[in-house]
Amino acid sequence: MTHTPKWNTTDIPDQTGRTAIVTGANSGLGIATVEALARAGAHVVLAVRDLKRGESAAATVRGARGTVEVRRLDLADLASVRAFAAAWQDPVDLLINNAGVMNIPESRTKDGFEMQFGTNHLGHFALTNLLLPHLTDRVVTVASGAHRLPGNHIHFDDLNLTGAYRPVTAYSQSKLANLLFTLELQRRLAATGSPVRALAAHPGWAATNLQGADASVLRRAVMLVGNRLIAQDNKAGALPTLYAATQDLPGASYVGPDGLGEMRGAPTLVGRTAAASDPASARRLWQASEELTGVTFPSPSGREVTEGAR
Incomplete structure (x- = not known):
């Protein structure tokens, strides 16, 4: 039996005249998000590390009332984020x-941060504030x-997990x-x-290429089976993001799937x-x-300010 969502992309309000930036937009949840917003009339910028792949992804967005463009952004390089x-x-x-x-296996960003923390958090932290x-x-x-995950916490004494890295x-x-x-x-x-409001979303278990770089062969095998038996496709996985992006929700809201285990x-x-x-x-x-990025929260005038100046 095919699962029919209670809310889907046809429920997105008209986005004509609005501009959206989507990072990591050349595949998976990203391109599904781009397509849905463009079809609703938005101008959507694909912010991607590889311009060639970004252009190829943009070319797949057809029948949209809105428009798309591609700009380079490498979240693992703060110079790229600033540019x-x-x-x-x-x-x-x-x-x-x-x-x-x-x-992923242990690696570092251009600025020396642990790659997952540096890309997933610090890159977006800098981009958002700028x-x-x-x-x-x-x-x-x-x-x-x-x-x-049980025991998960921020390792404030060693954010890079130096000598204690586990994917x-x-x-x-x-x-x-x-x-x-x-x-x-x-x-x-x-x-x-x-x-401006800040919100978060998670896709549940979505079948994308994100799992393909897993450092563990066993986890990759489990993910492959799960992608076939449990996971939603990327379009369904993007729905929580789109819901958070287009519905009238309070700031700090967190959106996810409503099914068993939020999968x-x-x-x-x-x-x-x-x-x-x-x-x-x-x-x-x-x-x-x-302190790590050198990027601070902007004052109401639009200038960056330091913690002590607030």
């Missing part, structure tokens, strides 16, 4: 922090049910960071009276762990992220 933001001059309604890497002066509506960051530990830490980032971003936006189903508001709801940890992570 992308510096080149942006126009208002942007939606920033969708979708890109990510999962359970683009905030242009944002008019909301930021949606794609998290994961992996934030719920799953690093991934689950980065996804917990996504939720804490959303929590603290929303607090700061509300404190400054900004109309599949229609998008709905879901809960998060106590560790992902801790405002003290969220503030501590924010301060650490500012």
